Amino acid sequence: MVSTALHPPAPATADVPPPAGDGAQLVARALAVAGAIPDPEIPVLTIADLGVLRDARVAVDGGVEVDITPTYSGCPAMNMIALQVEIALAAAGLPRPRVRLVLSPAWTTDWMTPAGRDRLRAYGIAPPPPQASRRALFGAEEEVACPRCGSAATEKLSEFGSTACKSLWRCTACREPFDHFKCL
Incomplete structure (x- = not known):
């Protein structure tokens, strides 16, 4: 084999x-x-x-x-x-x-390619950080930037977004909602 x-x-x-x-x-x-x-x-x-x-x-x-x-x-x-x-x-x-x-x-989200992360962002989904931290296991989120305007002024609205592997967030700068691909 x-x-x-x-x-x-x-x-x-x-x-x-x-x-x-x-x-x-x-x-x-x-x-x-x-x-x-x-x-x-x-x-x-x-x-x-x-x-x-x-x-x-x-x-x-x-x-x-x-x-x-x-x-x-x-x-x-x-x-x-x-x-x-x-x-x-x-x-x-x-x-x-x-x-x-x-x-x-x-x-693990660590296996996502950099090109994949860029495609997620361009599609309007905030990608997970390049390296998963143990804090993600306990629900502690890293800073999540808005995929539309890039602002770090964001807040989580729901643990689950359009699918179970995403959470729902909102940017307080541009006021747009967006999914965040969860860090696993």
């Missing part, structure tokens, strides 16, 4: 040599195809931008397997994402595509 992890992998049980030849090309193609799938809830982001796309490998049977990790264990978008990845891999001619849901290690 050949594999190339995008994000910090689960502890390895054995050293696996890097893929060679066609295996490496299949893995690269699988990651490129799967990485282009848009998030169904935030269509300006891909699953690669979000850090949901974790890994790809060529299995012993020659099939291509892709690992995805949900932003949280109850994320309703994961079935749709898995289906879209499988369909895209098949349409790209990759052999026997399979998608595996990986829950450990748990997804």
